[in-house]
Each structure stands twice: as structure tokens, then as C-alpha cells.
Amino acid sequence: MGHHCCSKQKVKRGLWSxxxxxxxxxYITTHGxxxxxxxxxxxxxxxxxxxxxxxxxNYLRPDLKRGSFSAQEERVIIDVHRILGNRWAxxxxxxxxRTDNEVKNFWNSCIxxxxxxxxxxxxxxxLIPAARPNNSINSANISQFHHPQSSTTPFTISSPIKSFxxxxxTPMDMNTSLVTLPPPPTLPLHETIPISTFQYQDANVLMSYKDQNSHTSIDFTHGSSSLDQPNMSSSSFHQPGFMDDCMWASTVEPLEAPRQNEVEFQQGQGQAQALACKMGFDGPNEEKRLEMESSYNSSTFDIELMESALMPSGVFCGGSSIEQLQWDC
DNA sequence: AATCGGATCAACCGCACGCGG
DNA sequence: TCCGCGTGCGGTTGATCCGAT
Known part of the structure; x- marks a missing residue:
């Protein structure tokens, strides 16, 4: 008995010869x-x-990469999975x-x-509470994305604050770009957690959000989940499409208040360029800036979603647009 | 050499979604 | 608006591999 889509036909199943x-x-290579x-x-x-x-x-496509996953690929899988959950595709x-099936199998069998x-x-x-090591860095402060199926926001808000x-x-002598957000907006989307500081540290991919008033911090620390190579600098944050996923991740979670500041961009690429620069994808990261521009060259995109990518779901500092971010490098 | 059990991987199943009629 | 179809996705299953005993 075949699948309903081809129930009229007599179909073979099992392994392919x-x-x-x-x-x-x-057939596919000649006809598509x-x-x-x-x-x-x-x-x-x-x-x-x-x-x-x-x-x-999963098998015949000519562009498939064969062989085992590299440490960097593993790193990317973990990073993106932290944000997206089981969104294998x-x-x-x-x-x-790599295919979704491959990634899924690798995750289930290894990672x-x-x-x-x-x-x-x-x-x-x-960290599983019972297994939480005493000497873990930020063990009290590390905040993680929860995958979308989880019942809470993608971040775990932790306290006490990890101070600026x-x-x-920290011994990370990296290019650090500090974004100072304006004071809490007049119409905060989330009244309890106005975010006033956002920090994105490139090389070790440390993202830290801090509210100086409520003593709440949100850290997005890629290195924290590293397995075999804790100091690997690879980051899915810089992968093309990553921010799309962040945006998606930020929107699937029910916000605690309706979104207030849908801003339509009329010149998406120009805005994306500005944003890319603000995110540090310029100068030495010119390639990344171009990637980002090409990712966002549509005529419109939702600035709030972009902001949510930086300050996902619920803890988003509403009202203050990316354009208002002030870089303090 | 045979067997057993865990690991791995290919394939299937069922569901959701988008689209067109 | 509804319905059927095609497609894509995530979960699951089953076959095979491989190392330990």
C-alpha cells in the first residue's frame, strides 16, 4: 500500500537500488x-x-557533502539549535x-x-540543575534561548546581573561594539524588563543585554555551550540567514503585549546597510555587510522583528528602533 | 565464529501549510 | 469559503553496521 499521494500506483518501498x-x-539532471x-x-x-x-x-543531489560533520559544523548546529529548536530544515x-535528515540524525545520535x-x-x-557544575562560568547568569516549542520565551532571564x-x-580581547540604547521607551512592549544596554562582542560571540535599572541581564554566549572546542570562534550568528532565523525565533513566541512599532522600510537595502554597519559588519567585516545587505534587500522589512532578533521576545525594548542605536566602539 | 546490543542512517509516515480551482 | 493537491517538515521506524563479549 503506497502513500496516499500515489495510491493509484503500485509503488516499491524500502531501500533504493x-x-x-x-x-x-x-531524469532530474536532464529534466529537473x-x-x-x-x-x-x-x-x-x-x-x-x-x-x-x-x-x-537526501542522497542523490550533486551538491551534497559527504562524510562526518566537522567540529565547526557541530558548533553551528548547536548554536542554531539553541535558538530554533528542532527546526532541522x-x-x-x-x-x-547537509540535509535536514542528516542534521537530525547527527543531533540524535551524537550531539x-x-x-x-x-x-x-x-x-x-x-544546565540541568542537578548536573550544574560549580565552576561553570556564568552558571547563574548564563541565559539561553529556549527552543520554540518550550513554554517560555527564548531567553531565560537571570538575576543577579552579570555586571557590565x-x-x-573578561579575558576576551576582542573587538567589542557596545550599543547604548535610548532610555526605556514610552510605550514599552514589555513593561517589566526595559532593556537599556545591548552588547555584542564579535569574536567570541558574546551578546549581553542588560537592564541597568532592573538588574536583569540576558547573555547570549555562544562559547558557553561549546563541547569539544570551547574557544572556537565560529559563529552561526554570522552565517547568512542566521538573522532570519533569529527573527523567526523571536516571532513564534507569543509576545506579552501587542507589537507597537511596525516600521515599514521603503529602502530595504539601504536600511540593511545601515544596520549591518551598526552591527559591526563593516570595515574588516565588509563581506558580512554585503551578505547582510543582500539578505535584506527586499523593499520592506519589519524593523521590530530585526530588533527582536537582538532582543528577542518579551524582553524586547519596544519603541527604540535600530536607527536610534548609538554605537560606542 | 557466533551472538548480542547499541549506534547509525535511510526511508517512511503523518501532519501542516500554501496554492489554485 | 471550501476543498483537493502538492510539497515540506519533524518524528519515528526499521535495516544495517560494528564493536564487545
Whole structure:
């Protein structure tokens, strides 16, 4: 009994033979897949269209990367998973040549176990309380994104505050860009946590949000979840599309107040350029700036979503737009 | 050499979503 | 507005691999 999409046909199931692979491969490379449901017939295969699609995407596609995952790929998976949760297809987009299925299998067979071994909850990336090591840096302050399926916001707000001075004095001699946000807005989206300081530290990808009034801090510290190579500098934050995911991640969570400041950009690329510069993707990071510009060259985009990417969900400092950010490098 | 159990990976299943009629 | 279809996605399953005993 085949899948409903091809129930009229007699379909084969199970592993693909080399002959089937060749037929499918030959057909797709010469004709393209078009409508998948018609592929099996056109290609002379007794398979379900869905099965053909899967076989092509996961195995036959010429641009697939084979072999085991590199440490950097692993790092990216962890980073993006922390934000997106089990959005394997989205995560795979950050890994050229890898499929969602591959990423998912790698996560379930390998990364998940490593995280657990390190006392981290693979769902939330938070330290499992019982396993929380005493000497862990920021063990009380590390705030993590929760994956979208979790019941809370992507961040865990922690207290007491990790002081700005402490952050500054960490032995990370990196290019640090400090963004000072304007005072709490008149119409805060989230009344309880007005964010007044945002810090993004590039090389070690330390993002820290601090509210100087409420003594609440939010840290987004990539290094904190590192497994085998704690000081790796790779960061999915700089991957093309990453901010899209942040935006998505920030919007799937129910905000505690309706959004107030939908700002429509009429010149998306120009705005993206300005924003990219403000985020430090200029000068030595020219390439990143160009990437970002190309990512945001649509005619409009939602500035609040962009801001939410920096200050996700609920803890977002409403009202103050990116344009108002003042760089203090 | 045989067997067992865990790890890995390919494939399937069911659901959700978008789109067009 | 509803419905059917095609597609994409995440969860799950089952086959195979491989190391330990």
C-alpha cells in the first residue's frame, strides 16, 4: 500500500537500488524535478513521488557533502539549535551540503548525548540543575534561548546581573561594539524588563543585554555551550540567514503585549546597510555587510522583528528602533 | 565464529501549510 | 469559503553496521 499521494500506483518501498538511483538521477539532471508526483512515472520508477523527492534531496543531489560533520559544523548546529529548536530544515540551511535528515540524525545520535554528558538539557541548552557544575562560568547568569516549542520565551532571564564591568574585564580581547540604547521607551512592549544596554562582542560571540535599572541581564554566549572546542570562534550568528532565523525565533513566541512599532522600510537595502554597519559588519567585516545587505534587500522589512532578533521576545525594548542605536566602539 | 546490543542512517509516515480551482 | 493537491517538515521506524563479549 503506497502513500496516499500515489495510491493509484503500485509503488516499491524500502531501500533504493543503484538502478533506481541512476534512473532518478538521470531524469532530474536532464529534466529537473518539476512536479514530484509526476517524476516516478516520467522517470520510469515504481516509486512514490514523495519517495523520489526524499531520495534526491537526501542522497542523490550533486551538491551534497559527504562524510562526518566537522567540529565547526557541530558548533553551528548547536548554536542554531539553541535558538530554533528542532527546526532541522532551518538548521541545515546553515550547513551547505547537509540535509535536514542528516542534521537530525547527527543531533540524535551524537550531539544530544554530548550535551547530556555535559549536564546540558538538549532541548533548552540550559544546565540541568542537578548536573550544574560549580565552576561553570556564568552558571547563574548564563541565559539561553529556549527552543520554540518550550513554554517560555527564548531567553531565560537571570538575576543577579552579570555586571557590565565583569563582562568588559573578561579575558576576551576582542573587538567589542557596545550599543547604548535610548532610555526605556514610552510605550514599552514589555513593561517589566526595559532593556537599556545591548552588547555584542564579535569574536567570541558574546551578546549581553542588560537592564541597568532592573538588574536583569540576558547573555547570549555562544562559547558557553561549546563541547569539544570551547574557544572556537565560529559563529552561526554570522552565517547568512542566521538573522532570519533569529527573527523567526523571536516571532513564534507569543509576545506579552501587542507589537507597537511596525516600521515599514521603503529602502530595504539601504536600511540593511545601515544596520549591518551598526552591527559591526563593516570595515574588516565588509563581506558580512554585503551578505547582510543582500539578505535584506527586499523593499520592506519589519524593523521590530530585526530588533527582536537582538532582543528577542518579551524582553524586547519596544519603541527604540535600530536607527536610534548609538554605537560606542 | 557466533551472538548480542547499541549506534547509525535511510526511508517512511503523518501532519501542516500554501496554492489554485 | 471550501476543498483537493502538492510539497515540506519533524518524528519515528526499521535495516544495517560494528564493536564487545
Amino acid at each position: 543503484p538502478e533506481e538511483d541512476e534512473k532518478l538521477s538521470k 524535478h518539476g512536479c514530484w508526483s509526476s517524476v516516478p512515472k516520467q522517470a520510469g520508477l515504481q516509486r512514490c513521488g514523495k519517495s523520489c523527492r526524499l531520495r534526491w534531496i 532551518q538548521i541545515a540551511k546553515h550547513l551547505p551540503g 544530544k548525548k554530548k550535551l547530556i554528558a555535559q549536564g546540558l538539557d538538549p532541548k533548552t541548552h540550559n 564591568e565583569t563582562t568588559q574585564s
